[in-house]
Amino acid sequence: MFHRLPRAAAGVALALVLAGCSSSATPTPAPVITPAPVITPAPATPTAAPATPTAAPTATPCPTGGITGNIVMLPKQINNPYFDVAFKGAQNAACDLGGTLTEVGPSSADATLQIPFIQTATTQSAKAILVSADDANVIAPALKSAMAAGIKVVGYDSSPAVGAYSVFVNQADTAGIGKGLADMACDEAPNCTGEIAVLSAAQTATNQNAWIAAMKTTLTGSKYAGLKLDGVYYGNDDPTISTTQTTAMLAAHPNLKVIIAPTTVGIVAAAQVVTSQNLIGKVFVTGLGTPMGMQTFVKSGAAPEFALWNVTDLGYLAYAVAVDLLNGTIKGNPGDTFTVPSLNGGAPYTIGANSVVVLGPPFVFNAQNIDQYVASFGF
Amino acid sequence: MALSAPANVRAPSRVGTLIGRAARSREVTLAAVVVVLSMFVWFEAPNFLSSTNLISVTALTAIIVIAAVGEALVIITKNIDLSVESTMGLVAFVVAEMLKGQNIPLPAAWALGIGLGLALGMANGVVITIFRVPSIVATLGTLSIYRGLTYWVANGQEITTSDLPNGYTDPASQTIFGVPLFVILAIAVVIVAALILRYTVFGRQVYAVGSNAEAAATIGVGARSTVFLVFALAGMLAGVAGVLWGIEFGQLYASSASGESLAVIAAVVVGGVSISGGSGTVVGAAIGALFLGLINNALTVLNLPQEWLQVIYGAVILLAVVTDALVQMRTQRAKARSRMR
Numbered sequence: 017m018f019h020r021l022p023r024a025a026a027g028v029a030l031a032l033v034l035a036g037c038s039s040s041a042t043p044t045p046a047p048v049i050t051p052a053p054v055i056t057p058a059p060a061t062p063t064a065a066p067a068t069p070t071a072a073p074t075a076t077p078c079p080t081g082g083i084t085g086n087i088v089m090l091p092k093q094i095n096n097p098y099f100d101v102a103f104k105g106a107q108n109a110a111c112d113l114g115g116t117l118t119e120v121g122p123s124s125a126d127a128t129l130q131i132p133f134i135q136t137a138t139t140q141s142a143k144a145i146l147v148s149a150d151d152a153n154v155i156a157p158a159l160k161s162a163m164a165a166g167i168k169v170v171g172y173d174s175s176p177a178v179g180a181y182s183v184f185v186n187q188a189d190t191a192g193i194g195k196g197l198a199d200m201a202c203d204e205a206p207n208c209t210g211e212i213a214v215l216s217a218a219q220t221a222t223n224q225n226a227w228i229a230a231m232k233t234t235l236t237g238s239k240y241a242g243l244k245l246d247g248v249y250y251g252n253d254d255p256t257i258s259t260t261q262t263t264a265m266l267a268a269h270p271n272l273k274v275i276i277a278p279t280t281v282g283i284v285a286a287a288q289v290v291t292s293q294n295l296i297g298k299v300f301v302t303g304l305g306t307p308m309g310m311q312t313f314v315k316s317g318a319a320p321e322f323a324l325w326n327v328t329d330l331g332y333l334a335y336a337v338a339v340d341l342l343n344g345t346i347k348g349n350p351g352d353t354f355t356v357p358s359l360n361g362g363a364p365y366t367i368g369a370n371s372v373v374v375l376g377p378p379f380v381f382n383a384q385n386i387d388q389y390v391a392s393f394g395f
Numbered sequence: 396m397a398l399s400a401p402a403n404v405r406a407p408s409r410v411g412t413l414i415g416r417a418a419r420s421r422e423v424t425l426a427a428v429v430v431v432l433s434m435f436v437w438f439e440a441p442n443f444l445s446s447t448n449l450i451s452v453t454a455l456t457a458i459i460v461i462a463a464v465g466e467a468l469v470i471i472t473k474n475i476d477l478s479v480e481s482t483m484g485l486v487a488f489v490v491a492e493m494l495k496g497q498n499i500p501l502p503a504a505w506a507l508g509i510g511l512g513l514a515l516g517m518a519n520g521v522v523i524t525i526f527r528v529p530s531i532v533a534t535l536g537t538l539s540i541y542r543g544l545t546y547w548v549a550n551g552q553e554i555t556t557s558d559l560p561n562g563y564t565d566p567a568s569q570t571i572f573g574v575p576l577f578v579i580l581a582i583a584v585v586i587v588a589a590l591i592l593r594y595t596v597f598g599r600q601v602y603a604v605g606s607n608a609e610a611a612a613t614i615g616v617g618a619r620s621t622v623f624l625v626f627a628l629a630g631m632l633a634g635v636a637g638v639l640w641g642i643e644f645g646q647l648y649a650s651s652a653s654g655e656s657l658a659v660i661a662a663v664v665v666g667g668v669s670i671s672g673g674s675g676t677v678v679g680a681a682i683g684a685l686f687l688g689l690i691n692n693a694l695t696v697l698n699l700p701q702e703w704l705q706v707i708y709g710a711v712i713l714l715a716v717v718t719d720a721l722v723q724m725r726t727q728r729a730k731a732r733s734r735m736r
């Protein structure tokens with residue numbers, strides 16, 4: 017009954033896709049109360065075949081060599097499509113660069129539940145921890161202990177406190193996303209004029225708050241003078257609350273032209289409300305979303321365009337940075353440069369202030385390219 | 396209503412009784428609060444009562460109403476079902492998964508979903524009545540188990556509108572004579588449940604078990620079978636709510652409907668169903684859900700500072716309950732005084 021589309025990692029040669037060894041990882045069901053470590057199988061052996069006979073068996077065997085040892089990936093939450101794709105990217109990197117990758121993590125995004133996983137990785141002498149922090153400060157002491165034990169800590173997606181990581185891999189710099197959001201709103205609002213509003217995640221969401229602040233800065237530019245920001249609403253990344261808030265903001269601001277939702281749950285909820293209230297063509301939704309979640313709405317015109325960074329590449333880069341730290345190629349200091357052959361067109365990355373390295377600018381999806389990326393991202 | 400003054404001058408005592416009865420009924424006071432509040436918000440923000448806004452708000456509320464009817468039955472028997480959100484989430488996801496994976500007709504998928512809800516409710520009932528686990532503990536366990544099953548089914552994936560049949564979410568915004576389809580369904584569920592509670596033996600047993608299980612047992616009312624049935628029904632209604640959830644949102648996550656148990660229980664309690672069992676009605680629970688749904692919408696429509704929404708939301712709930720308690724105290728005192736005279 018529970019027929020699933022197999023997550024076949026076909027080696028499609030698209031700019032945003034990383035071909036690699038495909039492994040049919042089957043995550044263990046999540047423990048719901050106890051934070052017992054959940055071990056996801058490490059990258060499969062070179063002989064691993066794609067899950068279905070229909071998928072082209074293009075997986076190339078992982079080259080031998082590279083580093084050895086265990087690298088632990090600790091996302092905010094396991095069983096979350098976003099982090100699953102980042103894990104897939106890291107798996108590809110493990111295949112290319114060596115080492116054994118293990119994914120562990122809590123089934124709900126709670127920083128206190130992340131701590132035991134960090135402690136376990138420390139006592140088991142993992143070589144490196146790749147971590148997306150549920151809370152920057154809560155997990156900082158545990159990460160510092162891990163670093164004191166010689167473990168390399170690489171943050172990705174959501175930063176731990178400065179000093180509690182060796183390098184943080186930022187999916188896109190805040191200013192870039194802020195500008196991207198403002199530009200998409202400007203594109204969608206007729207003649208770049210009219211009322212706009214933001215549907216964010218939680219009021220405490222660090223990423224969203226920073227992006228919104230950067231967007232507001234961009235909006236002060238003369239190009240955006242016609243846009244009037246009615247307010248910022250919070251949907252808590254919950255479909256119900258996001259729907260309630262969108263409904264209410266539409267009632268409160270009948271002239272609203274664009275809803276900017278820099279969160280994958282919020283953008284879908286907003287687009288769904290615009291659709292069910294027959295407001296397609298009158299109110300436009302944009303923001304940050306996943307190709308698969310937004311496919312219908314991009315085509316219907318409820319959300320003509322939206323952006324996201326390449327999540328597969330994010331996982332890949334985090335793993336590659338850990339490998340470079342272990343090799344001693346980089347120390348993690350500002351100014352360190354390194355290259356990752358399959359990323360950034362082979363151009364070097366430079367570590368910036370606070371040991372942060374930026375993956376690249378956000379990527380805009382629209383009716384022309386959406387189908388292609390639904391296929392390649394698979395989420 | 397009953398308050399249109401009769402011409403008969405000797406009637407005041409009867410009118411007084413009617414007013415008293417009306418004021419004592421939680422349903423009426425809460426409905427009055429809903430009306431007054433709506434008027435106030437409408438005055439401040441005319442769009443609050445626009446048909447698009449009301450359709451959106453009530454369609455969402457209808458889902459909570461249906462789950463709240465089941466929860467009300469459970470709470471009247473002096474039990475509680477914390478697992479309702481997980482049942483909704485699991486049913487919603489499994490139905491969507493079936494529609495995505497197989498070419499199974501819509502009604503069959505929905506029926507299987509409701510059947511799954513019934514089965515989950517029966518599982519609750521078995522743990523509570525056969526293994527004698529207190530319902531708050533048993534459903535705390537299944538709250539987690541059913542959610543865990545959803546994670547297992549989801550396997551890290553989410554289901555999006557593009558995975559579902561074309562126009563799958565359309566019924567959520569459809570109306571008949573201006574009334575949303577979901578609302579009509581919810582009203583039907585409320586009416587049927589209210590009639591069952593009022594006019595059937597089972598209905599009286601539900602109240603009897605909730606007010607005094609031992610006494611009910613001595614007169615031959617089987618507390619265990621009643622409680623089992625009530626949990627089965629609550630599961631089934633949570634299943635219906637889960638199916639509607641999928642239609643409403645069209646985007647299903649493993650975490651769908653998380654946190655809704657508290658919204659459902661809040662609706663029931665605000666609606667005047669006593670948490671200590673034996674009293675309250677499903678109509679009250681439905682009005683409670685409507686009240687909370689409107690408040691949620693109104694707070695944002697009024698452009699109140701977002702930071703304060705939760706505080707105001709909680710305060711309004713307490714205000715409604717306390718006002719009601721005061722009115723009841725007053726009418727009871729008045730009644731006692733008139734008796735003394």
